[in-house]
Amino acid sequence: MQVYEAPIRDMLFNINELHEDDGFGELEGFEDFDDDLTAAILEEANKFCRDVLLPINWSGDQEGCRIENGVVRTPKGFQEAYNQFRDGGWTSLVSNPKYGGQGAPHSLAKMVEEMTCSANLSFGLYPGLTTGASIALEGYGSEDLKDFYMPRLVSGEWSGTMCLTEPHCGTDLGMLRTKAEPQDDGSYRVTGNKIFISAGDHDLTENVIHLVLARLPDAPPGVKGISLILVPKYLPNDDGSLGDYNNVKATAIEHKMGLKASATCQMSFDESKGWLVGEKHRGLEAMFLMMNTERVAVGIQGLGVGEIAYQSAVYYAKDRVQGRSLSGVKNPDGPADPIIVHPDVRRMLMTMRAYNEGSRAVSAWVSRALDAEHAAKEPEARQRAADFVALMTPVVKALFTDLGHDSAHLAVQVYGGHGYIQETGVEQFARDARIAQIYEGTNGIQALDLVGRKLPHKMGRNLRAFFHPVSNFIEDNTSDADIGPMVIALQQSFGALQLSTGHIAQKGMKDPEEAGAAATDYLKLLGFVAMGYTFAKAAQVAHRKLKEGTDEESFYKSKIITAQYFFDRLLPPATAAFMAIKAGKKSMMELPAEAF
Incomplete structure (x- = not known):
């Protein structure tokens, strides 16, 4: 069963609490989008995605598109849904007010985008491509072209x-x-x-x-x-x-x-x-402006699919009874216990949950930088934000889509045989997620872009926008009574990332194939360090809120537990990527092509 309710509380946590000290300072131009309006927009977006887009997700997949008398027809319900989407102003949320847009910050708009991708990824591509085209046109088009076409695209x-x-x-x-x-x-x-x-x-x-x-x-x-x-x-x-x-x-x-x-x-x-x-x-300059926007958007697609896959798997794990708990009967009035009691099912659910929360936190960080790139008061902050966005764009695209694909397959596994048949709708997530690893530049291309262009750019300036805040956070919080062990684990993975960076810089200058052989492992390591940084910060915020007293104890305690799972189970294998990077290209490249 396809189940979705937007994780609004977590979205608001990322917008309002997690990144308030990101170093970009106060941003200009978003004064109207206060906490109340932000929450209201997310609530309305959730209603639309849950009540309008989700019901036509599976049916749209089953019907597909067709050419009829020379015209491409979308599935039943899509045209009506698009009309509501347009009339509700969702096409113009992030666009320039000069052309009829609402000028919302990316940090908000990306959360709405995630909802759309969760509820109906196929639908989301139609307005998503329009947004990308608008950005390229606004950036490079003549005034006449912009004045004529932009208002009609934005609307x-x-x-x-x-x-x-x-x-x-x-x-x-x-x-x-x-x-x-x-x-x-x-x-x-x-x-x-x-x-x-x-x-x-x-x-x-x-x-x-x-x-x-x-x-x-x-x-x-x-x-x-x-x-x-x-x-x-x-x-x-x-x-x-x-x-x-x-x-x-x-x-x-x-x-x-x-x-x-x-x-x-x-x-x-x-x-x-x-x-x-x-x-x-x-x-290509204009097209890459659009493509870089789309690459971040594709990363959000991976997160969106991962979230609905997770929620659908949780629904099934609580409902499906099979076997008895290893620690004793949990459902004495039934013939078996719900499968959520089993450790391996918990492993899958917690992995999906951590992937989603980690991706959302990094996405919010990058989205904040997208805003700061143009709206930060200080020129130095704008430049640092631009450097950070350049570094993280291939990471967001590749890592989020890899993890979204993994989550979709874990959802199928949670459902077992019922996940493999079409009627539950879960196998659709696995099929839909797969393309996000391919289009807008395959994930291998993203990794090559990271190590070949983004790392060496201006003597590593892009990397400093990432390394400095992480290094400062580790230095300031290693002895923190609440999150110290997490910070030490982050320090170890960050050390592996630093060593990997040095290895690629040294070997790659002499032999580009060495950098190419390390690229995918390096991207994953950098992405998981970024997640570790945001998880440690999230746990710190949660501990502080609990000490201050809150009526949301469950939310903040869950934040800490999910962060601990990430550090216990998910970060160690990613840190070990340094060993693969250090191994070099030899075993990868020495087998002659004719021997394959």
Whole structure:
């Protein structure tokens, strides 16, 4: 059974309590979003996700999308749900007020995004892609393009996509062949084929605005010759009404493992009219602004699936009776005890819980930095926030989606045979979660980005934005009577991370394959150290609240117990990644290709 209720109390804990001393200082521009409004927004988002999106999650997966008379149709209930989503203002939550947005902080908007991904990940992709397209357009588009298209994207009247991948090239965008021919009126004619285009066509909005990577006739080879062109499905008139069809066609819907209610399309552009976004031959700059936004969003997708998988597993573990407790009968009036009494079931549930709470805490930290990057009062704080976001973006994308995938599979295991059949809806989580480890750059690519670009950038400046607060926290709290043992465990893992960083810096400069061989293990280690830092801080806050006196004893005690489980069971294996990193590339790379 698919069960979901947004963990609002934990979300508010992360927004209001955990990161109040993150060092970014007071942020400007969010004064209207006080504690009361923040809580009210989360409550309303929960109602919508629970009551509108969750009921069509499983049915949407079963029905899928289809092409009907040349138009992509979404499953039953999706159009009505989207109308409510748009009318409720959810498409504009984080957008610039200049274009009709509400200007909410990312620290709030990411929590709402998590809810949407938990309740119905397929649905969440439609407005999610529009948000990403809006960010790229706002950052690089001309004033005329922004003034015309941004209000319609922000309102949800129109939707957006990004069109990168072609049949012969995925990550290696330097190989793309789509062409853009300049016209006398300053527009371009785009011709080419794209695949794997999320929300490439659908019936939720009347127009779809594509951001397409293409080559101009005078483009240099490779990635330095790529431009970004805005191509609408229908050419709009000056008043925004729809004009002529623009020869933009979804030629097929991909048959996928999961996310079946999300229309992943093969797209054809046939001399389709478009307009340049940004400068010629510099389209990747604009596209990467969108992609980096999407990479954080994909990490939230992993967290969202992990949360609904956890809640569904807890529901089943409390309801399903099987066997007797090893410590004595717990359900004397029944034929057996609920399976939540068994240690191995507890292991799975606690692992999922810790993954989710740890990911949410790190997400809140990164989201706070996303806000501080533009809204911190001090220039130094803005720069430090930007460095931190750059470092953590590949970690959020890769680690959260790995853990969300693990949680989805643990949920299936908790359900046993009932998890493997479709009727319970749990196997959908495992299928839906899998793609998040692949799109927006596979998790292996994220790890390479971390060690190859983010670590050496400006002599390790990005890393200092992470190392300094963790190091200071350890120094200040090793002798803390409440959390001292946790801090010592954090210190050990942080030491392993420092040694691993030095090893990669030394070996990788001489042999890039050494850095590549260590990349995935290093990303996981850094991510788990970040989680350990947030768990130790959370436990410290919880101990303080309990000493001060609170009517939420259960919440704060649960925080401490979950943190202790993380340090006891989950951090030690991650710390051991240092041994794999130190082993180097030899056994990984020496087997000849023909021997595989």
